[in-house]
Amino acid sequence: MGVIGTIIGWVVFGLIAGFIARAIVPGKDHIGIPRTIAVGVVGSVLGGLIFGLLTGGFRGFQPAGWIGSIIGAVIVLVIYNRVTGRKQNR
Template identity: 80%
Template sequence: MILTILGWIVFGLIAGFIARALVPGKDDIGILRTILLGIAGSVVGGLVFGLLTVGIRGFEPTGWIGSIIGAIIVLVVYNKVTGRKSRV
């Protein structure tokens, strides 16, 4: 159980960090929000993958590529909603 939680934290950190690196501009969201971004991205990526392939199967995580794409989507939406990042 503890290894599963640690796995999600590390997975979320890596996926969130890659998403932050791919989205232009500076993000001052910290490590905790980066982890949450990666975890949320994994769920969003799983939902998008499910919509594009076999239909909605519920919220489930996806692989690295889907997680990074999902994290990019979450980060862009977060920036739009909060207005944290202006065009540079």
């Protein structure tokens, strides 16, 4: 898998993790697909970092598996909503 394949994989992985995080966090999000991808990718890296710290196997910034990525994406989405004040509960 070349560089393009890796980038496409990260985009798809981020999109799925971001959409799942948006479904878990209550309320309506108006962030669009690019920000959903960003939330998923950043959440995956954050999930990998947290998992590494909790297990004592810290290996730097690397992606987590699906569950860690979704947990990380939920955390990133909640922080994003708090910082920007964009969350609308309906």
